[in-house]
Amino acid sequence: xxxxxxxxxxxISLAVIALGxxxxxxxxxxxxxxxxxxxxxxxxxxxxxxxxxxxxxxMYATFAVHEVLMQxxxxxxxxxxxxxxxxxxxxLLMITAAMVYAIAAIGxxxxxxxxxxxxxxxxxxxGIGCYTSAVxxxxxxxxxxxxxxxxxxxxxxxxxxxxxxxLRTSGHYAALVTIAFSILFKTFLEVNDVLGGPQGLNVKPxxxxxxxxxxxxxxxxxFEASFYLCYALLALFLLALAFIFxxxxxxxxxxxxMDSIRLDETASACYGLNIALWKSVAFTFGNFLIGVAGxxxxxxxxxxxxxxxxxxxxxxxxxxxxxGGIGNPWGVITAASIVILLPEKFQIIQEYRFLxxxxxxxxxxxYRPKGLLPRQLRNYLPGGMKx
Amino acid sequence: xxxxxxxxxxxVMVCLVGSLLTTAALAKEKxxxxxxxxxxxxxxxxxxxxxxxxxxxxxxxxxxxxxxxEYEMISLDxxxxxxxxxxxxxxxxxxxxxxxxxxxxxxAVAMGAVGTYNKFGLPVIVWGAVLPDVTYGNDYKEVHxxxxxxxxxxQVAAKFMRDMGYKTWVIIHDTTDYGKGHNTYFTKELEKxxxxxxxxxxxxxxxxxxxxxxxxxxQLNPDVVYFGGLTNIGVRIRLQMEKLGVDxxxxxxxxIKSDAFLNTLGPLSEGALSFQxxxxxxxxxxxxxxxxxxxxxxxxxxHEAYGPFAFAAxxxxxxxxxxxxxxxxxxxxxxxxxxxxxxxxxEISFDDHGQNKVAAITKYVGQDGKWVVWEDSEYGNGKRKxxxx
Numbered sequence: 001x002x003x004x005x006x007x008x009x010x011x012i013s014l015a016v017i018a019l020g021x022x023x024x025x026x027x028x029x030x031x032x033x034x035x036x037x038x039x040x041x042x043x044x045x046x047x048x049x050x051x052x053x054x055x056x057x058x059m060y061a062t063f064a065v066h067e068v069l070m071q072x073x074x075x076x077x078x079x080x081x082x083x084x085x086x087x088x089x090x091x092l093l094m095i096t097a098a099m100v101y102a103i104a105a106i107g108x109x110x111x112x113x114x115x116x117x118x119x120x121x122x123x124x125x126x127g128i129g130c131y132t133s134a135v136x137x138x139x140x141x142x143x144x145x146x147x148x149x150x151x152x153x154x155x156x157x158x159x160x161x162x163x164x165x166x167l168r169t170s171g172h173y174a175a176l177v178t179i180a181f182s183i184l185f186k187t188f189l190e191v192n193d194v195l196g197g198p199q200g201l202n203v204k205p206x207x208x209x210x211x212x213x214x215x216x217x218x219x220x221x222x223f224e225a226s227f228y229l230c231y232a233l234l235a236l237f238l239l240a241l242a243f244i245f246x247x248x249x250x251x252x253x254x255x256x257x258m259d260s261i262r263l264d265e266t267a268s269a270c271y272g273l274n275i276a277l278w279k280s281v282a283f284t285f286g287n288f289l290i291g292v293a294g295x296x297x298x299x300x301x302x303x304x305x306x307x308x309x310x311x312x313x314x315x316x317x318x319x320x321x322x323x324g325g326i327g328n329p330w331g332v333i334t335a336a337s338i339v340i341l342l343p344e345k346f347q348i349i350q351e352y353r354f355l356x357x358x359x360x361x362x363x364x365x366x367y368r369p370k371g372l373l374p375r376q377l378r379n380y381l382p383g384g385m386k387x
Numbered sequence: 388x389x390x391x392x393x394x395x396x397x398x399v400m401v402c403l404v405g406s407l408l409t410t411a412a413l414a415k416e417k418x419x420x421x422x423x424x425x426x427x428x429x430x431x432x433x434x435x436x437x438x439x440x441x442x443x444x445x446x447x448x449x450x451x452x453x454x455x456x457e458y459e460m461i462s463l464d465x466x467x468x469x470x471x472x473x474x475x476x477x478x479x480x481x482x483x484x485x486x487x488x489x490x491x492x493x494x495a496v497a498m499g500a501v502g503t504y505n506k507f508g509l510p511v512i513v514w515g516a517v518l519p520d521v522t523y524g525n526d527y528k529e530v531h532x533x534x535x536x537x538x539x540x541x542q543v544a545a546k547f548m549r550d551m552g553y554k555t556w557v558i559i560h561d562t563t564d565y566g567k568g569h570n571t572y573f574t575k576e577l578e579k580x581x582x583x584x585x586x587x588x589x590x591x592x593x594x595x596x597x598x599x600x601x602x603x604x605x606q607l608n609p610d611v612v613y614f615g616g617l618t619n620i621g622v623r624i625r626l627q628m629e630k631l632g633v634d635x636x637x638x639x640x641x642x643i644k645s646d647a648f649l650n651t652l653g654p655l656s657e658g659a660l661s662f663q664x665x666x667x668x669x670x671x672x673x674x675x676x677x678x679x680x681x682x683x684x685x686x687x688x689x690h691e692a693y694g695p696f697a698f699a700a701x702x703x704x705x706x707x708x709x710x711x712x713x714x715x716x717x718x719x720x721x722x723x724x725x726x727x728x729x730x731x732x733x734e735i736s737f738d739d740h741g742q743n744k745v746a747a748i749t750k751y752v753g754q755d756g757k758w759v760v761w762e763d764s765e766y767g768n769g770k771r772k773x774x775x776x
Contacts, residue, residue, distance in 0.1 A: 088481070089477055089480075089481035089507070090474075090477050090478040090481045090482070093474060093477050094474070097474065191562075191563075197563075197564050198495060198563075198564050199494070199495060199498055199518065199520065199564060200469060200495055200498060200499065202502075214506070226481075297470070301469075301470055301473045301499070302473070302499075302502055302503075303469055303473060303498065303499035303502065304469070305469040305495040305498070305499060306495075307467065307468055307469060307493075307495055308468055308469050308470045344474065347463055347464060347475070347478075350426050350438070350462055350464060351426040351427055351431060351435055351464070353426075353427065353464065354427050
């Protein structure tokens, strides 16, 4: 949160989004190490330059004033990105994976960023979603969209087991409870034969209106698009829903209560806020979103196994929220793209890739200790903060 | 300030254009193949060993003037995680220039990724994953495997034990995937060669006391106690067998072939049997050639147990491409028909699921506190005798 006063500028903001899209296209398509290296250097310079010219703050201001328009611009930009790679299976898979992780991280953001409930079992709830869609797909004929919802519901319901211990403890101890759950979850899956044991389970693909998402889109031999296009569009849709929902939540009195509880429990209790209630609501709703993301991820990958959902993966989810800037869904979305895409682009340096990736993350946090896009002042109404 | 920024931007643009141009300039007749394995994480030593070995196969081929194509190997890291496995499998398979791939060390990853290969029609040879279902759990024509599985291990074990003259068995297995798999496949193979199973006991992987099970075993009085599980409970069972006076031959699986088993048991490990996929490098037909070349190439890290399999898998891919040309469908068809192919890990013949039928399995016996290859041991040449013979 900078104290500099920045004036909103629609042209600059739209140009930045356009530039960002062009950069994403170049970066995703980049195959050789020089290109990737130069792109990384370029983006570093661009970020340095934008902070010099106060562009980021102007973007924030523009977002505050022309909120709907800017959000629409970003959706259009993502659609363009997806359309650009319409027949490139791998790039679409990566874009979709980033969006799925963004949905899960938004769920975690409600817990962490709004109500201040720590959750180090994100991957476990992601796993619950995956396994729900595996089991329901195998034994029932429920429509895929219903399975996605049920994935979220099951995650939320299983999460209620944790509510009591999480509410009774606080701070580090609450974190410990979720860490224990995360480890327990993986062990449980490994010894449980009904759920496939360590080998895992196959998951049926998403089917919508009779259209199987695992078939390529072909129009009269001339046009062929990757089947991941459907998944990418579905993920974008879900991400938009999740985003709108959290934004509404944040702006409502519920969000206000959550913020107040995070900042000072005692004071909130004095003013009559039901701390246990709002913490449980945040925890449950967050788990619901993570579960939905998991259910979709499972259907896209077609296969789930316990080793996808280790404690390490939970840490990745947490790191997305921290890197993005706690409490800001835009930051979370940006960070999810970085955390998912960057290690993948570093495949060219093989076994050293996580080393370099770690260094990049440390550098980002060194220069932006509050995350990439820190949370801004509360904006009660779209366009309400006229400069 | 603005000026420096402009100069920097210009430089970046030059870099960009430059790198694009170099890619274009290198465009020669090239064939791409892929390697996938765990290059980071807990089992990265095996993955890197496999990667180096596959790279060695490609390098040797490129150095060979009679090779028709110039090969380029892209290697991808699956982190031993199924979701990442599916990602990199998609990356390799969706790239139409990649003709074939040597893939996966971790079974769960292979299980997740085989569907992707089938979907995109990329022929692959598995070089390390041992779970039978990777090849037998599906009908994918794209998937092959050079290394053996639990099935091969138990096939060799059952035949070997029957040939020795043993007739009756009791099976003790742990209730993990590993133990249960061994129970199933050993039973199946033993039925084929006509052995008799008197009893079967499932034990949990952290059980301490086996008195109940072993008292029953003593009553049944089998020739052999077959143990499907890992070292820690293997040691306990062997100790308690002695305590209760169960006088049967102890036959283990690859799970007990560890130094810990020998050291903890001391003299009691004498004559214990174990079977393992692969072979010590000097026992492989091409082992000497492989180690020589590997050392010459100067890799930083060792090739580990499955390196030779990765080398053999990659070599088989390259030979097939040389033979039928860089075309996925032709390579797949040709790989399906591989029969009696000579490789450094011995003869390779794929069955109708793409599994190598004559996979190398080595028999080990505990002798003077060491695991000795059966053929070289004093048991093998008749100086010492196993129990109940």
